[in-house]
Amino acid sequence: MTATLTRTRPARVPDASDLRLEPRSRRRRPLLALSSALLVAVCVAVFTNLYLRAGHQVSVLAIARPVEQGQAISSDDLAIVRVSLSPGVAVVPANEENSVVGHRVSVAIGSGSLLTPSDLVGEPSPPPIDAIVGVALKPSQLPAAGVSSGETVDIVMTGVPGSPYSASGNGVAEQPTASAVSGPGTILAPDVHVSEVALPSAASGSDTVVVSLVVPRVLAPIVASASAAGQAALVVVAPSS
Numbered sequence: 001m002t003a004t005l006t007r008t009r010p011a012r013v014p015d016a017s018d019l020r021l022e023p024r025s026r027r028r029r030p031l032l033a034l035s036s037a038l039l040v041a042v043c044v045a046v047f048t049n050l051y052l053r054a055g056h057q058v059s060v061l062a063i064a065r066p067v068e069q070g071q072a073i074s075s076d077d078l079a080i081v082r083v084s085l086s087p088g089v090a091v092v093p094a095n096e097e098n099s100v101v102g103h104r105v106s107v108a109i110g111s112g113s114l115l116t117p118s119d120l121v122g123e124p125s126p127p128p129i130d131a132i133v134g135v136a137l138k139p140s141q142l143p144a145a146g147v148s149s150g151e152t153v154d155i156v157m158t159g160v161p162g163s164p165y166s167a168s169g170n171g172v173a174e175q176p177t178a179s180a181v182s183g184p185g186t187i188l189a190p191d192v193h194v195s196e197v198a199l200p201s202a203a204s205g206s207d208t209v210v211v212s213l214v215v216p217r218v219l220a221p222i223v224a225s226a227s228a229a230g231q232a233a234l235v236v237v238a239p240s241s
Contacts, residue, residue, distance in 0.1 A: 057082040059094035061115040069108045073120075075101050083114070090116050131220040132195055133227070135211050141233040147211060151194045152239040155213065155223055157186040159231030188223050188232065189215045191240045 064079035078101070080094045092100060092115045104121040126132055135155070147153060195212040211234065215223050226232040 057084050058091075060085075060091040061094055061097060061100060063109045063111055063113050063115060066111050067105050067109050069106065070104055072104050073101055078115070081114075090118070092117060092120075126214050129217055130214050131217045133213050133215050133220050133223045135213055135223065135227040135232055135234070136230075137209050137211060137227075137232070137234065138230075139207055139209070142209060143234070143236055146209065147194050147197060147234055147236060149194055149196055151236055153192050153194060153213070153234040153236050154190045155188040155192055155215070155226070156233045156235055157188050157226055157231055158233050159226065159229060188226055189213075189219045191237065 059080055059082050062079045062081045064077055067073065067077055075097070078097055080097070083091075085091065100115070100120065105119050106121055107119060109115070109119060141158070193214040195214050197212075198210040200206045200208055213223070223232065
C-alpha cells in the first residue's frame with residue numbers, strides 16, 4: 001500500500017508590487033479646468049484692486065492750527081497732507097489752496113483735521129476797505145432775468161423824492177456820502193460786485209430775493225438802511241475797465 005504525502009504550501013504574503021493599483025485612464029474635464037482658471041483670475045483681480053486702493057493716496061488740505069468759527073483762513077492755517085480716502089469722503093484738493101485762502105469757516109476746526117467743502121463759507125472775505133451787504137429785493141427791484149453771482153450792478157435809491165445823483169464833470173461817478181443821498185435816482189454805490197444770490201424757496205411763500213453785494217465799507221450803512229426801508233434797486237451794468 002502506497003501512502004501519498006501532500007505538502008501544504010505556506011500562504012504567500014503579498015508584497016508592495018502586488019498592492020500597486022493600475023492607473024485609471026485620465027479623463028479630461030475642460031469645463032472644470034476653465035472654471036478654475038476663471039476663479040484664479042478673479043481672485044487675483046480682486047486682491048490687486050484692494051492693494052492698489054489701499055496704497056493710493058491723494059494730496060488734500062488740512063488745518064495746520066486751530067481756527068475759530070467765522071475766522072478767515074490764511075495760508076499759514078493750511079497744510080498739505082497725503083491720505084488714502086474711501087469713496088464718498090468729501091475733501092478739498094491741495095491744488096485749490098489759493099482759492100480757499102480768504103474764506104471764512106462755518107465751524108471751529110481743530111489742528112490736524114481735514115478741510116471739507118462744508119467747512120467753508122461761500123465767498124471769501126472782502127478786502128479791509130470793502131464790506132458784504134445783504135439786500136432784500138422784490139422782483140420789481142431787479143431786472144426781469146434777475147442777477148447772478150459775478151455780475152456788476154449799480155445800487156439805486158428808489159425812495160424819498162429829491163435831486164437825482166449825477167456824474168462828475170469827467171464822467172466818472174462820484175462816491176455818495178450819507179449827506180449826498182437825496183432821493184430817487186441816487187446811485188448809492190456804483191459798479192458793485194454781486195457776491196451771492198439767494199432765491200426764495202417754494203415753501204416760504206415769499207418772492208423776496210436776497211442779494212449779497214460787495215460795497216465800499218463807508219457805503220455799507222447807507223445801502224443797508226435803504227434795503228431795510230425797501231428803497232433799493234439793482235441795475236446791471238458793464239464792469240468798469
